[in-house]
Amino acid sequence: MTAGAVRGGAVVAATPFTGGGNAHIGAVLLTSLGSAGFAWNQNRHPEIGGPIHWSKVLWLNLAINVFVVLPGVWWRRSTASPAARHMLGVAFGSWVARGAAEMYLVYVVRRWKMRYGISHDAVAFAVLGTMLVRDRASLDRERDAATVAFTLFTLAMYVVEIAFALRFRRITDPATGGVFFADDSPKYRGIITSTKRVVAISYPIFAAILWAARRDFPGGATRRAGRR
Numbered sequence: 015m016t017a018g019a020v021r022g023g024a025v026v027a028a029t030p031f032t033g034g035g036n037a038h039i040g041a042v043l044l045t046s047l048g049s050a051g052f053a054w055n056q057n058r059h060p061e062i063g064g065p066i067h068w069s070k071v072l073w074l075n076l077a078i079n080v081f082v083v084l085p086g087v088w089w090r091r092s093t094a095s096p097a098a099r100h101m102l103g104v105a106f107g108s109w110v111a112r113g114a115a116e117m118y119l120v121y122v123v124r125r126w127k128m129r130y131g132i133s134h135d136a137v138a139f140a141v142l143g144t145m146l147v148r149d150r151a152s153l154d155r156e157r158d159a160a161t162v163a164f165t166l167f168t169l170a171m172y173v174v175e176i177a178f179a180l181r182f183r184r185i186t187d188p189a190t191g192g193v194f195f196a197d198d199s200p201k202y203r204g205i206i207t208s209t210k211r212v213v214a215i216s217y218p219i220f221a222a223i224l225w226a227a228r229r230d231f232p233g234g235a236t237r238r239a240g241r242r
Contacts, residue, residue, distance in 0.1 A: 038087050038227055045083050049075035056195065062121060066195035067202070069209040073178075076216055080171050082109045084164065088227075097152035098161040101145050105168065108138050120194065128183040132176055139172040160226055167219060174212055181205055 053071040056063060066074075088094075089102035112134050119126040146165055153162060185201055196202040196209070 038084055039224065041083050041087050042079050042224065045079050046075050049078065062124070063194040065197040067197050067206050067209075069206055069213060070196050072213045072217070073209050076213065076220060077171065077175060080164075080168055080220070082106065082113065085109075085168075088161070088164075094158050094161050095152060095154045097145075097149040098154075098158040101142065101149070101165055102161065104145065105138070105142055105165075108134070108141070126194070128179055132179050132183075135172050135176045135179070139169060139176075142172075143169055160223070163226075164223055167223060171216070174216075178205065178209070181208075 049071060052074075053066055053068070057065045085102045085106035089099055089106050094102070112131075116126060116131070119130070142165060146162070146169075182196065182205060185205070196205045198206065
């Protein structure tokens with residue numbers, strides 16, 4: 015039987031995201047509230063970045079949760095294998111570094127260029143994909159199943175993010191126009207249509223990953239002592 019915590023005569027299996035409570039759910043909810051607040055403020059004060067369409071708010075929220083929030087929470091609190099935790103830590107660290115650089119370039123010196131983000135996404139995709147393939151023998155099929163599924167979803171997100179950035183770059187240049195978000199202007203109609211389709215597909219998958227991780231926390235599925 016998988017080692018785990020004993021609670022009231024039951025054994026809670028040690029699982030990929032065991033760490034106490036549903037920290038990942040709370041983190042996602044807080045991030046979503048923050049995204050909604052950001053969108054509200056951005057549309058009221060669009061001086062830097064321009065107004066943002068609701069579909070882009072949903073994509074931004076998903077990206078922040080997948081690229082930053084969940085890797086950070088699960089890297090610190092999970093009982094996944096060292097190889098899986100390493101992947102989560104690298105993913106989180108790359109976005110902490112990018113976030114600091116991007117905020118400075120966007121809001122302080124206003125010199126952010128689309129190619130910076132595209133380059134980071136491409137490198138992050140290559141590194142994370144390489145780690146997943148290289149360390150596959152070190153990953154535990156049971157303990158790391160959720161981590162692997164989340165990593166594959168993250169890789170798919172990178173592909174979409176790069177495609178969005180390349181398409182946006184052909185329409186406007188943030189370095190000169192100061193616009194970083196697509197709104198409901200006619201020139202962004204194609205991007206917005208694509209974004210609506212992507213979030214309609216992505217959010218159910220994201221919810222399924224969250225639900226699976228929720229079952230893995232203590233207090234979820236339990237195994238009676240002595241059962242295998």
